[in-house]
Amino acid sequence: xxxxxxxxxxxxxxxxxxxxxxxxxxxxxxxxxxxxxxxxxxxxxxxxxxxxxxxxxxxxxxxxxxxxxxxxxxxxxxxxxxxxxxxxxxxxxxxxxxxxxxxxxxxxxxxxxxxxxxxxxxxxxxxxxxxxxxxxxxxxxxxxxxxxxxxxxxxxxxxxxxxxxxxxxxxxxxxxxxxxxxxxxxxxxxxxxxxxxxxxxxxxxxxxxxxxxxxxxxxxxxxxxxxxxxxxxxxxxxxxxxxxxxxxxxxxxxxx
Amino acid sequence: xxxxxxxxxxxxxxxxxxxxxxxxxxxxxxxxxxxxxxxxxxxxxxxxxxxxxxxxxxxxxxxxxxxxxxxxxxxxxxxxxxxxxxxxxxxxxxxxxxxxxxxxxxxxxxxxxxxxxxxxxxxxxxxxxxxxxxxxxxxxxxxxxxxxxxxxxxxxxxxxxxxxxxxxxxxxxxxxxxxxxxxxxxxxxxxxxxxxxxxxxxxxxxxxxxxxxxxxxxxxxxxxxxxxxxxxxxxxxxxxxxxxxxxxxxxxxxxx
Numbered sequence: 450x451x452x453x454x455x456x457x458x459x460x461x462x463x464x465x466x467x468x469x470x471x472x473x474x475x476x477x478x479x480x481x482x483x484x485x486x487x488x489x490x491x492x493x494x495x496x497x498x499x500x501x502x503x504x505x506x507x508x509x510x511x512x513x514x515x516x517x518x519x520x521x522x523x524x525x526x527x528x529x530x531x532x533x534x535x536x537x538x539x540x541x542x543x544x545x546x547x548x549x550x551x552x553x554x555x556x557x558x559x560x561x562x563x564x565x566x567x568x569x570x571x572x573x574x575x576x577x578x579x580x581x582x583x584x585x586x587x588x589x590x591x592x593x594x595x596x597x598x599x600x601x602x603x604x605x606x607x608x609x610x611x612x613x614x615x616x617x618x619x620x621x622x623x624x625x626x627x628x629x630x631x632x633x634x635x636x637x638x639x640x641x642x643x644x645x646x647x648x649x650x651x652x653x654x655x656x657x658x659x660x661x662x663x664x665x666x667x668x669x670x671x672x673x674x675x676x677x678x679x680x681x682x683x684x685x686x687x688x689x690x691x692x693x694x695x696x697x698x699x700x701x702x703x704x705x
Numbered sequence: 706x707x708x709x710x711x712x713x714x715x716x717x718x719x720x721x722x723x724x725x726x727x728x729x730x731x732x733x734x735x736x737x738x739x740x741x742x743x744x745x746x747x748x749x750x751x752x753x754x755x756x757x758x759x760x761x762x763x764x765x766x767x768x769x770x771x772x773x774x775x776x777x778x779x780x781x782x783x784x785x786x787x788x789x790x791x792x793x794x795x796x797x798x799x800x801x802x803x804x805x806x807x808x809x810x811x812x813x814x815x816x817x818x819x820x821x822x823x824x825x826x827x828x829x830x831x832x833x834x835x836x837x838x839x840x841x842x843x844x845x846x847x848x849x850x851x852x853x854x855x856x857x858x859x860x861x862x863x864x865x866x867x868x869x870x871x872x873x874x875x876x877x878x879x880x881x882x883x884x885x886x887x888x889x890x891x892x893x894x895x896x897x898x899x900x901x902x903x904x905x906x907x908x909x910x911x912x913x914x915x916x917x918x919x920x921x922x923x924x925x926x927x928x929x930x931x932x933x934x935x936x937x938x939x940x941x942x943x944x945x946x947x948x949x950x951x952x953x954x955x956x957x958x959x960x961x
Contacts, residue, residue: 489745493763496748497773507749517753619961704960705875 452694453520456527465529465544467651467690474567476624476695476702478505479559479669480524480531481676482685485510488555490592494675495557497589500629501598501667503560503622505695505702511552518558518695525550530688532673537680546685554685559669561692562601564624564699568617575610576603579654580645581668581689585638586629588675596675599647600629600637600665604657611662618666623702630665637665647674648689708950709776712783721785721800723907723946730823732880732951732958734761735815735925736780736787737932738941741766743850744811750847750931751813756885756923757844757854759816759878761951761958767808774814774951781806786944788929793936802941810941815925817948818857820880820955824873831866832859835910836901837924837945841894842885844931852931855903856885856893856921860913867918874922879958886921893921903930904945 452472458464468477483491488507495502506515513524525547533541533549541549569576579602586598605611611631619627634642642663643656647670657663676684687693708728714720724733739747744763751758762771769780781803789797789805797805825832835858842854861867867887875883890898898919899912903926913919932940943949 489748492745492748492752496752496760496763504752507752 452696455694456522459529460523460526462544468529468692468694469563469690472694474698474700476518476697476699477561477563477692478518478695479561479672480528480556480685480687480693481559481672482524482554482556483681484553484683485555487594487681490594491557494588494591494594495559497591498598498671499622500625501669501671503625504557505560505623506558508556510555513550513556515556515558518697520696522693524556524693528687528691528693530691532686532688534676534681534684534686536682537677542688549685551683557672558693559672560624561669562625562666563692565618565621567699568621569614572613572617574613574617575607576605576614578603578650578652579643579657579663580650581648581670582639582645582665583647583674584665588671594675594679596671596678598629599668599670599674601668602634602642602645602663602665604661604663606661608662611664614664620703620705621699622704624699625667628664628666632663634663634665650690708952711950712778715785716779716782718800724785724948724950725819725946728950730954730956732774732953732955733817733819733948734774734951735817735928736784736812736941736943736949737815737928738780738810738812739937740809740939741811743937746848746850747813750844750850751815753845753847754854754927755878756881757925757927758923759881760813761816761879762814764812766811769806769812771812771814774953776952778949780812780949784943784947784949786947788942788944790932790937790940790942792938793933798944805941807939813928814949815928816880817925818881818922819948821874821877823955824877825870828869828873830869830873831863832861832870834859834906834908835899835913835919836906837904837926838895838901838921839903839930840921844927850931850935852927852934854885855924855926855930857924858890858898858901858919858921860917860919862917864918867920870920876959876961877955878960880955881923884920884922888919890919890921906946
């Protein structure tokens with residue numbers, strides 16, 4: 450299915466679940482919309498924390514149309530599920546945020562690792578996804594904004610698979626690039642691997658076997674951690690796992 | 706010579722010429738300082754025009770110390786020569802801008818292709834530098850900011866040299882990355898190749914021979930074109946060719 454067709458189905462409210470398998474080969478993205486008075490600080494935060502926050506598009510205040518990465522997407526309706534934050538707290542989790550959108554909101558579209566997942570699968574790299582974790586990796590702060598990096602986690606059955614995944618994801622900086630950590634999850638503050646806290650995927654995530662190599666990639670849910678830690682007065686984000694599907698191919702956005 | 710030692714010499718006013726051969730293997734950078742009310746628009750401009758404007762550091766308003774890329778540099782004194790702009794026009798070209806610095810200036814430190822030149826030379830790639838040209842490539846605009854891309858130009862004696870240079874510079878996105886154009890200079894509006902207008906280097910630049918392959922890279926002087934085209938009320942930049950030398954190694958900032 451093509452992305453614009455998929456987004457029309459989402460817009461009608463006929464798809465409200467995860468987008469993991471939607472539109473093979475097309476980019477997927479996180480959403481974070483903030484009052485314009487936070488836009489510069491957030492753009493600077495993303496610039497100096499590019500692994501979790503690779504910005505693909507930024508809209509004008511009040512404009513919900515990310516035209517650099519989609520033809521006609523409306524950010525208020527075209528994601529399957531959202532979160533609305535007030536003073537850093539979740540106040541609603543609707544499937545449409547048209548009525549929550551404000552004229553002062555600047556929307557940031559941020560690459561999602563489900564973009565590079567197609568590339569890893571296409572290369573026949575074996576892995577299993579262990580969901581998303583809030584780590585103790587502190588972001589480089591920006592003005593009033595601070596927080597911790599959320600990471601997606603994957604376990605590889607062999608060194609060959611892990612190294613190949615690092616090589617492949619390095620090309621896809623628009624979708625988080627190479628991993629930020631390999632090995633012992635405790636070293637980045639993840640005490641209970643196999644029990645993801647930031648996004649619990651709809652598949653089992655048993656902890657790694659001793660032979661498996663565990664790797665962590667920056668995740669766009671980091672922006673939601675920043676909203677909460679920095680107590681930003683108002684924000685709208687996607688609901689974890691319920692992404693915007695882009696009209697751009699993942700390969701179109703790769704480095705080489 | 707180490708960068709901090711070199712910057713001390715510059716600070717004393719004992720080096721006022723080009724920095725092309727200063728501190729082999731260390732990064733070099735453009736400077737553009739703008740009133741803070743232009744900072745967000747400029748950061749967005751650089752985000753969507755990363756080839757000419759790869760931002761390496763951004764300071765707080767009034768702060769001349771780019772701490773992410775240098776230990777102790779003072780942007781008011783540590784570049785050999787500067788330009789001061791008022792309403793988009795050059796009003797002074799001093800060797801020290803301490804007295805021109807203002808409390809509302811946000812400084813952007815932008816990678817210079819003299820960073821990747823070490824990498825090309827180290828790989829024994831043959832080329833000659835033809836200086837910097839104002840092209841007709843329009844930037845993706847941002848708010849009140851618009852302009853044309855300035856490019857550095859190099860001529861290669863063989864396909865092998867040209868392809869190797871493209872491969873090597875692709876790793877160095879902090880220093881403009883791969884070329885934006887290869888081949889006929891007229892296709893990007895450069896009518897008189899061999900007669901650079903944006904930076905005339907202190908070495909001869911005869912036009913290419915028919916066998917030479919000509920390639921253009923984004924150049925940080927683009928920011929000065931934006932200041933002029935957009936008539937920004939006040940700005941301070943480096944004088945072309947007279948760069949800030951960073952404490953970071955070029956390889957330290959490479960992609961892989």
